[in-house]
Each structure stands twice: as structure tokens, then as C-alpha cells.
Amino acid sequence: MYTIRQNKVSRLIQKELADFFRQESRSLFGGKMVSVTVVRISKDLSVAKIYLSIFPSDGSDEFIKLVKQISGQIRGFLGHKVGKQLRIVPNLEFFIDDSLDYIDNIENALND
Numbered sequence: 001m002y003t004i005r006q007n008k009v010s011r012l013i014q015k016e017l018a019d020f021f022r023q024e025s026r027s028l029f030g031g032k033m034v035s036v037t038v039v040r041i042s043k044d045l046s047v048a049k050i051y052l053s054i055f056p057s058d059g060s061d062e063f064i065k066l067v068k069q070i071s072g073q074i075r076g077f078l079g080h081k082v083g084k085q086l087r088i089v090p091n092l093e094f095f096i097d098d099s100l101d102y103i104d105n106i107e108n109a110l111n112d
Contacts, residue, residue, distance in 0.1 A: 037099070053096075071092050
């Protein structure tokens with residue numbers, strides 16, 4: 001169960017990272033649409049697990065490798081945006097959220 005503080009910090013990080021991916025999607029990611037679906041933060045607020053949904057989903061492995069390579073730049077952007085609200089900017093861990101692909105596969109199986 002998350003505390004109120006964890007929920008507030010995770011929503012703040014989700015909002016700011018969504019802005020980052022919206023601004024940088026054309027230049028860094030070749031125009032792919034990126035959504036920050038879930039942010040889970042540790043109890044001590046030191047690690048944030050960020051789940052990203054990518055459309056189109058082909059090439060998601062290369063995409064996550066690129067995001068992990070520039071995670072320092074993303075953390076710097078986040079620190080600049082939330083530096084007044086958080087004492088320590090958490091370390092960022094990125095994962096692919098493939099729940100939309102899973103739902104699509106279930107729908108296709110049901111329609112067949």
C-alpha cells in the first residue's frame with residue numbers, strides 16, 4: 001500500500017515525464033507516441049519504476065535501450081522541473097508496459 005506522499009510524488013513524476021516524452025518524441029524517438037502509464041516509487045522515494053507504453057509498438061526493445069541510455073538526461077530534466085518540490089530526485093528505471101498489446105491479443109482471440 002502506498003502512502004499519500006508516495007502517491008503525490010509518483011503523480012508529479014508521471015506528469016513531468018509525460019511532458020518530456022511529448023516534447024522530445026519527434027527529435028529523439030522518431031515520432032513514436034510515448035505514454036507514461038504507471039510510476040511506482042519506493043518507500044524512501046529513492047527509486048522510481050516508470051512504465052512506458054509505445055505506439056506503434058514495433059521496435060520497443062530498441063526504444064527502451066535508447067531511453068535507458070539517455071536516462072541521465074531525463075533525470076536531469078526531471079530534476080530541473082521538480083527540484084523545488086523534491087529534495088532528492090529518484091533514480092529512474094524504465095520498463096515497457098505491454099498491457100495494450102495483451103488486450104489486443106485477447107480481443108483478437110475472442111473475435112476469431
